[in-house]
Amino acid sequence: MKDSEDIAGIGIPFAAGVAAGAILTAYLRHIPLSIPLFLSVLIPIMTALTLIRSDDTHPRMASLAILFLATGVFCSINAAISEGIPSPMERLSALAMRSGERMKDLIASIPYPSPTTGPLVKTLLTGDRGDLEKGVIETFRASGASHILALSGLHLGIIYLILSKITSPLGNSPSSRRVRAIITLASAGFYTLMTGASPSIVRAFLFITIGETSKLLSRKISPSRILLSALTIQLVLKPEVISSTGFQLSYLAMAGIVFIYPGLEKLYPRAEGLPGQLDPMRKIWSGAVLSISCQIFTAPLVWSRFHSFPKYFLITNLTALPLTSAVMVLSVATIALSGLGICPDFLVTLNDQSVQALIECLRIISSL
Numbered sequence: 001m002k003d004s005e006d007i008a009g010i011g012i013p014f015a016a017g018v019a020a021g022a023i024l025t026a027y028l029r030h031i032p033l034s035i036p037l038f039l040s041v042l043i044p045i046m047t048a049l050t051l052i053r054s055d056d057t058h059p060r061m062a063s064l065a066i067l068f069l070a071t072g073v074f075c076s077i078n079a080a081i082s083e084g085i086p087s088p089m090e091r092l093s094a095l096a097m098r099s100g101e102r103m104k105d106l107i108a109s110i111p112y113p114s115p116t117t118g119p120l121v122k123t124l125l126t127g128d129r130g131d132l133e134k135g136v137i138e139t140f141r142a143s144g145a146s147h148i149l150a151l152s153g154l155h156l157g158i159i160y161l162i163l164s165k166i167t168s169p170l171g172n173s174p175s176s177r178r179v180r181a182i183i184t185l186a187s188a189g190f191y192t193l194m195t196g197a198s199p200s201i202v203r204a205f206l207f208i209t210i211g212e213t214s215k216l217l218s219r220k221i222s223p224s225r226i227l228l229s230a231l232t233i234q235l236v237l238k239p240e241v242i243s244s245t246g247f248q249l250s251y252l253a254m255a256g257i258v259f260i261y262p263g264l265e266k267l268y269p270r271a272e273g274l275p276g277q278l279d280p281m282r283k284i285w286s287g288a289v290l291s292i293s294c295q296i297f298t299a300p301l302v303w304s305r306f307h308s309f310p311k312y313f314l315i316t317n318l319t320a321l322p323l324t325s326a327v328m329v330l331s332v333a334t335i336a337l338s339g340l341g342i343c344p345d346f347l348v349t350l351n352d353q354s355v356q357a358l359i360e361c362l363r364i365i366s367s368l
Helices: 002-025 035-053 057-082 088-109 117-126 134-142 153-170 174-194 199-216 223-237 239-243 245-259 261-265 280-306 313-340 345-366
Strands: none
Touching (some): 088 117, 088 174, 088 313, 117 313, 117 345, 153 245, 199 223, 199 245, 223 245, 239 245, 245 261, 245 280, 280 313, 313 345
16 A cells, blocks of 8 residues: 555656646747746756755655656656757757857947957957957967966856855855855856857866755765766766867866876975965965876877977966966956946956956966
8 A cells, every 4th residue: 555655656746747847838938948947957956955865754755746746847848848849958048148248248348448358358258269369369379378268167167266255145054055056056057058068168067066066965075076977977968079179178187186186286295383375385386286287187188189288388377377367356347347337447457457467477478
């Protein structure tokens, strides 16, 4: 008898979900973004997390019912989509791309004093090099900083840190952490779509998603497991991406950071009584071995594909990466306040000066 009740506890909510999905599909053409399908994906994830954490029978059964109800909705809507209804992901991608175009227009409208600042800001935040001068592109290439112009995990990582700071006032209670995680993942995911979802950006988004999920579950996941989990998920979603050079370089660089960097970083002795973040020499050492760890794994592929090797990669990364982080933070603040119509002139000037400092720094390195 209990087995029958268990099957009913699963089958009835699932059938109800399928029926609800069939009704909702009639209205999908009139919904700008398929909210039902989004919720039918989100709810199973959240209820699955509840099931993992719950030890009480009744809450687990309620969560299972919600899980199968949402799964039924998902299956019904997904079947309708396969029959010709526009995909919600396609609609979301189109919305994100339109937002990206509006951001490019906003960047172009900011009155930067230097003509090269706006195009470089647009490149760093959207990946669009269309307005970037050839001389600036050559400066980045000659100094070994071409990877800064290509949207990668570096850029999404900086956006993630900005989002973490923005949401930090919400607090660290369990409910606050869930809200912060949802805001951060939704924003990072939308930015990923807005910039074209390149393989390296998708890899970084998967890293962030897995990391945030482990925090919500109060579980510590090793960096190697995050790396391999993200690799598996990305290949399952899009197997053909394995032939992409950007995909290969992104995972090779992360493999160097995961497997080589920790050992090299420990070679520098810690100063007694002084935290690592307050030890300037240790910070320089950490930055240097981080770059070396990446190069050990990526250099063979770069040489085989492009027959080149960045001779001054160490100097470039130690100087340009901190400047790039500052440029992106200032650029995000400038764009956000400009969109609200309250951006002060000094912030525009500061943003412009930071961009010009980055370009000048790379010009000096490229002339060596």
